[in-house]
Amino acid sequence: MAATVTIAESNGAGETVTASITNTNMGSTDAVNLSATTYPITPNSRSYIKYQRFNVQNMGGSSIIDNLKVWRTGSLGTGGTHAHVTNARETSYGGALTYATPVNTAVTGVDQAMPTSEPSGANLGIGGSLSGQITSVGYSDYLGHQITTDASATAGSSSTMNYQYDETA
């Protein structure tokens, strides 16, 4: 039996954790599974940052979950300059990101470009290290990511976030 892995998201000042998200839409509020239509982003501003983690709910008899990779498939919107920034990185990993009440301003360390294809190696850590491993029920490091737009932005987009892991039986 394979391990049960979901993507969890944390929101709010008291860190409310949702164990398994249904979407990772980005918008003008701090909310899990938000509706992009209800919370559009004003041009020249950022979306509220997302704090998400791989959530190993059950090892399913496997011994190791590791080699975490995240990337986006699909382009961002048009008309102006959009960016999708993150703390995920394959080199010079900055250690585990600390959770804070999500904001729609820049967050220290969340300044790398989100990859648009599968990274060659892990780009999100476990226990603060890209070579870390999950060996029992628990979480990865926080993945922080956010959309930035400029005043010329005219349209958003719909893409896919990919969260990949290796599993050793």
Add this chain to the structure above:
Amino acid sequence: MATDQKLPAGCIGHKSEFLLDNGLPDYEALAGKFIDGDSGLVFNSNKELNAFLFPPEEKKEEQVKS
């Protein structure tokens, strides 16, 4: 001695969407619906102002009055 077996990589995909607030109505979401209860403006899916600004019943009443 049993050896660990590497399983195929697991991958979870989630939709990631964002929209921009340019101060314009979301025409697709508003198609066939009133955006203002007082004016009764209705937009169709082609982002065009629908020809019927008022329900047919009200138009008939206005014609009778005039």
